[in-house]
Amino acid sequence: MKIPYYPGCTLKSTAKHFEDSAIESAKKLGIEFVELPRWNCCGVVASLADDDIMHHLAPVRNMIRVLEMNRDGLVKNEKRLLTLCSMCYSTLKRSNQRVNELIDDLDVLNDFMYKEEVNYDGSVKIVHFLEILKEMGFDKIKESVTKSLENLNVAAYYGCKLLRPKEIGIDNSEVPIIFEDFISAISAKPVDWRNKSKCCGSFLTVDNKDVVVELGYSILTNAQKSGADIIVTTCPLCAYNLDNRQKNIKEKYPEFKEIPVVYFTQLMALAFGLSKEVTGFDGNYIDPVKLLKSKNIKV
Amino acid sequence: MIKRVKIKSSNRDFLKKVETLSGEDITVCDRCGVCTGSCPLTIEMEISPSNIMKMVQLGQEDVMDYNSMWVCSTCNYCTARCPRGLDVSKVTEALRQIKLRQSFDKIDIDKIPKEELRELPQIALIGAFRRLTS
Numbered sequence: 100m101k102i103p104y105y106p107g108c109t110l111k112s113t114a115k116h117f118e119d120s121a122i123e124s125a126k127k128l129g130i131e132f133v134e135l136p137r138w139n140c141c142g143v144v145a146s147l148a149d150d151d152i153m154h155h156l157a158p159v160r161n162m163i164r165v166l167e168m169n170r171d172g173l174v175k176n177e178k179r180l181l182t183l184c185s186m187c188y189s190t191l192k193r194s195n196q197r198v199n200e201l202i203d204d205l206d207v208l209n210d211f212m213y214k215e216e217v218n219y220d221g222s223v224k225i226v227h228f229l230e231i232l233k234e235m236g237f238d239k240i241k242e243s244v245t246k247s248l249e250n251l252n253v254a255a256y257y258g259c260k261l262l263r264p265k266e267i268g269i270d271n272s273e274v275p276i277i278f279e280d281f282i283s284a285i286s287a288k289p290v291d292w293r294n295k296s297k298c299c300g301s302f303l304t305v306d307n308k309d310v311v312v313e314l315g316y317s318i319l320t321n322a323q324k325s326g327a328d329i330i331v332t333t334c335p336l337c338a339y340n341l342d343n344r345q346k347n348i349k350e351k352y353p354e355f356k357e358i359p360v361v362y363f364t365q366l367m368a369l370a371f372g373l374s375k376e377v378t379g380f381d382g383n384y385i386d387p388v389k390l391l392k393s394k395n396i397k398v
Numbered sequence: 399m400i401k402r403v404k405i406k407s408s409n410r411d412f413l414k415k416v417e418t419l420s421g422e423d424i425t426v427c428d429r430c431g432v433c434t435g436s437c438p439l440t441i442e443m444e445i446s447p448s449n450i451m452k453m454v455q456l457g458q459e460d461v462m463d464y465n466s467m468w469v470c471s472t473c474n475y476c477t478a479r480c481p482r483g484l485d486v487s488k489v490t491e492a493l494r495q496i497k498l499r500q501s502f503d504k505i506d507i508d509k510i511p512k513e514e515l516r517e518l519p520q521i522a523l524i525g526a527f528r529r530l531t532s
Contacts, residue, residue, distance in 0.1 A: 107521075108520040108524065109521040113520075142528060144525050144528050145472075147420075147487065147488050149419060149420060149488075150418070186521060259471075259473040264485070265478050272478045298438045301471040301473065301525060302471065302528075302529060304518070304522050304526075305505060306530065307442075307469070310439065310442050313441075313442070314439075335519055336519065336521045339518070339521075
């Protein structure tokens with residue numbers, strides 16, 4: 100299956116190991132990511148002010164590229180646009196939702212982009228990789244597992260953007276299960292914990308680090324108390340706030356014990372027996388390799 | 399002691415402005431406090447999300463003097479749980495927009511330490527500049 104793929108800015112730099120592990124794991128499952136030609140930044144955060152149509156331009160332009168890919172035969176009748184990053188997923192999906200609900204806004208945007216060869220018609224569907232995996236059937240993922248992670252207790256961290264607002268969430272916003280099902284499918288053990296969808300502080304990490312330290316401390320210690328050895332995430336911003344910011348947490352709370360935070364695709368690549376170049380554990384701030392070795396998992 | 403609040407036409411204008419920018423029918427809010435109870439950042443805010451709603455209902459512009467609207471990360475817990483179907487994160491965005499559209503910048507890029515700037519991922523910088531600068 101060939102599917103249009105939107106990487107977003109951070110997956111090409113600090114979260115390269117997220118992209119690499121996702122692409123290679125998907126290949127094992129017979130999914131080929133076809134990167135959007137000439138994709139542009141989605142804007143990271145959704146435009147929320149009612150009169151702010153301009154900031155929907157960037158997301159909608161990416162959707163035009165999907166239509167062009169179909170026109171040019173890069174994909175066959177595949178109008179789903181796959182995302183890995185939670186922020187991209189949310190921003191693209193919320194813009195898509197708005198132009199589908201408010202047709203006048205879509206007209207304004209299409210008029211503005213008169214130099215584009217194709218008008219956007221609202222027909223693209225934004226999907227997250229986890230949704231595609233669920234649709235394929237988690238049983239199929241189980242079949243591809245060659246390295247057991249059964250000793251590994253994993254806390255699935257949804258964060259905000261995969262679940263809220265409810266209208267665009269990939270699962271129930273209060274009691275989600277899709278991520279835990281995924282973890283079971285790759286043979287690891289999901290733990291149940293309270294802070295799985297608590298906000299990590301998001302972009303406040305730039306000018307209000309103290310807030311992020313407090314939220315991170317609360318999220319990470321809750322995962323540890325619930326028996327987690329490792330946390331998995333789908334978002335490069337959550338990853339930065341929960342992984343890299345552990346050094347700031349440690350400064351404020353010296354008794355805090357570090358816990359690795361990795362992308363869900365890194366664990367999938369590991370379970371599929373892919374090489375260490377693909378799993379990319381050297382890209383994580385807190386080294387997960389030591390933990391994995393202590394659990395008798397060869398990295 | 400009973401505190402009497404006199405609502406002037408300027409108060410009504412402010413409420414109207416926030417309603418227009420947010421697209422939310424703010425007077426529908428019962429101030430039940432579910433948003434405040436759900437918000438992971440309430441603890442960092444000088445006034446709670448339900449108090450933001452109250453002040454906007456009364457058209458009190460000094461709601462923008464508190465840090466709350468800048469602390470909101472738009473995580474949408476309030477949105478998902480409001481029994482009235484309101485989106486408080488759109489109200490905080492409207493308040494931020496009123497300030498930002500007067501060329502106000504919440505963050506000064508020169509004051510971010512160089513080593514932080516080198517380390518922060520694009521996603522954090524773009525998100526912060528979109529939400530917190532004019």
